Amino acid sequence: MNLSLNPRLSAQLGRNEPSWLAATRERAVASLSARGRLVFLRSRLGNNFDTLLQGTQAPALPAPALSLQEAVVADNATDNARSSLLKDIRAVLEQDITTHNTLLEPRKAGQVLEANSAIQAWWSAGTVLAVPDGADWATPCIINEPAGISRTVIVFGERSSATVVLRAQGRVRLSRIDVVCKQGSRPRLLLLSSTSEPRLLSMGVRCEDGCMLQLSDIIGSQQSTWSRIETVLEDNVSAQVRQGFIVTGGTAELATDAHHVGRNTRSDLLAKSAVTGKGIARFEGLVRIARDASDADGQQKADFLLLSPDAQANAIPNLVTDNNKVSCAHGATISRLDEETMFYVRSRGISAAQARSLLVHGFFSQVMHGLTEQEHTLASAHLHGMLATLVESHQRSIDPSR
Amino acid sequence: MSLPILQQEGTPGGAHGAKVSQASAQHAMQLSIAREMFDHKNPVLFTKRAPPGITEDVVRMISKEKNEPDWMLQKRLAGLKAFKAMPLPEWGPHLQLDLDKITYYLRAVEQTNEHKWDNVPDDIKRTFQKLGIPEAEQKALAGAGAQYESEVVYHHLKEEWSRKGVIFENMDVALRKYPELVKKHFMTRCVPITDHKFAALHAAVWSGGTFIYVPPGVSMLVPMQAYFRMNSPGMGQFEHTLIIVDKSASVHYIEGCSAPQYSVNNLHAGCVEIFVYEHATARYSSVENWSKNTFNLNTKRAIVEEAGVVEWVNGNLGSNVTMLYPCSVLKGDRSRADFLGVAFAGPGQNQDTGSKVIHLGKDTSSTITSKSISSGGGITMYRGLLRIAKGASNAKNSTNCDALMMDPQSRSGTIPVIQVSEETADIAHEATVGRISEEQVFYLMTRGLSQEEAVRMIVSGFMEPILRALPMEYAVELNRLIELEMEGSIG
Secondary structure (H helix, E strand, O other): OOOOOOHHHHHHHOOOOOHHHHHHHHHHHHHHHHHOOOHHHHHHHOOOOHHHHOOOOOOOOOOOOEEHHHHHHHHHOOOHHHHHHHHHHHHHHHOOOOOOOOOOOHHHHHHHHHHHHHHHHHOOEEEEEEEOOOOEOOOOEEEEOOOEEEEEEEEEOOOOEEEEEEEEEOOEEEEEEEEEEOOOOEEEEEEEEEEOOOEEEEEEEEEOOOOEEEEEEEEEEOOOEEEEEEEEEOOOOEEEEEEEEEEOOOEEEEEEEEEEOOOOOEEEEEEEEEEOOOOEEEEEEEEEEOOOOOOEEEEEEEEEEEOOOOOEEEEEEEEEEOOOOEEEEEEEEEEOOOHHHHHHHHHOOOOHHHHHHHHHHHHHHHHHOOOOHHHHHHHHHHHHHHHHHHHHHHHHHHOOOO | OOOOOOOOOOOOOOOOOOOOOHHHHHHHHOOOOOHHHHHOOOOOOOOEEOOOOOOHHHHHHHHHHOOOOHHHHHHHHHHHHHHHHOOOOOOOOOOOOOOOOOEOOEEOOOOOOOOOHHHOOHHHHHHHHHOOHHHHHHHHOOEEEEEEOOEEEEEEEOHHHHHOOOEEEEHHHHHHHOHHHHHHHOOOOOOOOOOOHHHHHHHHHOOOOEEEEEOOOOEOOOOEEEEEEOOOOOEEEOOEEEEEEOOOOEEEEEEEEEOOOOOOOEEEOOEEEEEEOOOOEEEEEEEEEEOOOEEEEOEEEEEEOOOOEEEEEEEEEEOOEEEEOOEEEEOOOOOEEEEEEEEEEOOOOEEEEOOEEEEOOOOOEEEEEEEEEEOOOOEEEEEEEEEEOOOOOOOEEEEEEEEEEOOOOOEEEEEEEEEEOOOOOEEEEEEEEEOOOHHHHHHHHHOOOOHHHHHHHHHHHHHHHHHHHOOHHHHHHHHHHHHHHHOOOOO
8 A cells, every 4th residue: 555645544544543533634634635745755755655554563561651542542541640641642632733834944844744744644553651740750661662654642740750761763664752741840851763764753842831851862864864853942941952863874854943932941952963974964953932932042052073075964053033032052063083182092092993983972972961870871872882883884984994 | 414434534544454543543433424324315317217127128228228249138138038937036035026116227327437536427426425435535445436326427446556457447348348358257157147036137137337357466455445326216226246356466345335215115136256366365345235125135256266265244234125145166275265244134124144155175264254233123134055065175164143132023043054065074153142131231331331332332342353354434334334223222
């Protein structure tokens, strides 16, 4: 079966679903039909979508997480707290993710619309997780993203504090993650992905009053990757985003936006990318301060390390402010391994190969800042595995005899 | 009557690079500029005027009027064809401009001997006198030119420079006198006629402008200046500036632009092409102060050969919408480009400016410094492009954009695009947006300054890197203009 605008497909997927959920699929199909041919999706995922629709739920969901299918029918939960959280999740799912983003330039807004509509219309597996109000979880909750086209919804209850790790490995292709962080919550999200196939990720994080978000995102990309993360900051929100991209081939298009809509908000974004082989990294950041968002502080930094003669890096760090009571800054650097530092490390008796490895690890060290010990262990295992391959391929490009 | 550009009677001319004494600096600071001076309008007089709108007839008429060679007419017609075929840009500010209502060609006076100031008609002479052009020429410039509507009315180069082989001419005259040079460089490889919609329009209806040629090894110590003035309403000005700096030569060229205020829209779509040959240096400074009914859609580009240097100093005030992104193509190895820009957007204005640099040669370097101020609901947007092509090894760039927002209604943004296809590149970009810090104002007020003086001083400090790069008189003018624009917006 090919991805097409055949309405039967979404009807088939939604046949066992409550009517309101099936209706969201229909609306998304309508929005896709209005767009016509799915040029963007076809260009990223290839023409054959056969495998894409066979979503499989990753086995063994950790205790509080539910599969999406289970969650939407569990309306009559006995326990009150649980049913209110399920309501929140239902509210997220009812809302269309297919709205047109007028802040983006038309071409990019079209890409987002197409990806989001396709997910809303054709998702076949999903995970939901609700952290109860006031909960304080000591150990990270690890969720493996389902394969195929999937949706993940996470709700952090009021004043809750928890770490959620989202892992994407293997056949994860097209996924949407919605996160709602309720008043006064302390959400900590860790995204670890390394996929050998083309991948599209669309993510929306809404932070309500007084929330403190920590989002760390480490992506390994060997083929084309498209990732768009949008964070919305309401009053008194502080959001810290740390991203590490290891691009060893293909084109990685990465966009991270911070929309300051409330008063007294803070966002701090750091994106570090290392590119090798024939890889191309495109990073686009946006700090947007709405008219009423006074006392906003928006910081954004993008650093690139080019490790091979064929590697390419493109950066567009955007800054748009409609309010003058702000302090915003962005920066971008693109360079290779610093020769002087290399010389210094080598003068301490360390081989060139080791020195290079040290420097690349050092480049990413800031990405790990602010992580708890458990998170750090998970993130560094993920990162180091990818860096070993990266440094190895870099080594080979310098010295083909190896 | 106060003069904007040079009013330093009794003081030595503060030419580019010359030291200016404390006394004269103070004197200069006391200059006052009033907007009325720019808004002064003469009755519209013309001996030849094209009907509004653009058609093949208008293009043929302009070419015939100028008695141009056939290749130029063909170029204009090709430009017209490209203009009609190309769509308006989809990005950037919205252009509410009716291109059919613009008058594309207007000649105010019959051809005279434009090398003599006395031959300029009184009305026009008075306008330029008000703008301070003749004084400036006498005191600090190697040459000066003045364009009124579509035609150049005055052009003069001091003899010591013409003797060295420097050419400083009206573009139309240059086309007749130096056809080879012009044919080789005019809208060929620097700004091709199909570059974008407004470049194509420019190619079709260009008129007037400046042609400069500096022979090998000649170093122009003092700057040359041209002033462009639009007087009539609904007019389009399309002057073409072509600067050729031959091997190891150097030049500093200054442009000033203004127009009076009308209720109908004026259009300015000029084009500047600069060729910097091996080891040569070109510095191009411009202060554009169009009235707030003008659409300023300009194209400026330089091609820099081996070890050449191009320096842009750009001041954008006035105008309704400005879209201007001076571009440097660093073609030769070890070439360099520096860009300094300042933009000011007041109520109803949209300044969409920035700089483009394309690194092609090895060991090339560039710096971009952009400062913008938005006030009273004005919009300033930095839009830039930096491209390091494959093979441009060891390219270096550093970009700094700072924006100051004076009130909550204003908007500011930066959209820098960075594309690097070369491992050995070294790029750093930085931008900040903010308002004047209350702490700084408080500090200055404890030192006895009024709030307004304190804000003014901080704004001057913010602009300092740009002002320093301009000749003294221009720096003072720019500073004054910004103060004038900000008057009443503080507090």
